[in-house]
Amino acid sequence: MAKLVVLYNKPADVAAFDAHYFNKHVPLAKTIPGLRSYEVNDGPVGTPQGPAPYHLVAILTFDSMAAIGAAFASKEGQATAGDLANFAQAGAQLLMLETREI
Structure with a gap:
């Protein structure tokens, strides 16, 4: 499995952020x-x-890192990534990682 973890910084207007998100x-x-x-x-x-x-x-879960890459390349992934500018003005960090159970 692979994860996309997005850390959204605290926005100036929490209510507006939450409503859009x-x-x-x-x-x-x-x-x-x-x-x-x-x-x-x-x-x-x-x-x-x-x-x-x-x-x-x-935390978004995908089958693999390749699946995350394909997701970002899709029109839906591009639209989702493009939407960040509409509500995440305080910034966001995106982390991608492969996972395994231990």
């Missing part, structure tokens, strides 16, 4: 070919030292 971005992202699961944090994001600088963490 859950009403527009998520439905768009759920059309991406090869997407197996889509999870987000439920509550504040923290660290052992206290609050994290992130408002939202999204």
Whole structure:
């Protein structure tokens, strides 16, 4: 399996971010070919030292890194990536990684 982890920085307007993210971005992202699961944090994001600088963490699961590449290359993936500018003005970090159970 492979994961795409998106760390969204805390926005200036949380309500506007959440409205766009859950009403527009998520439905768009759920059309991406090869997407197996889509999870987000439920509550504040923290660290052992206290609050994290992130408002939202999204974890998208795919079969492989190649599937993530194909997802980004698709028209649905391009539309989803292009939508970031509409709500994530505070910035976001995208991490892609292969996973294995141990």
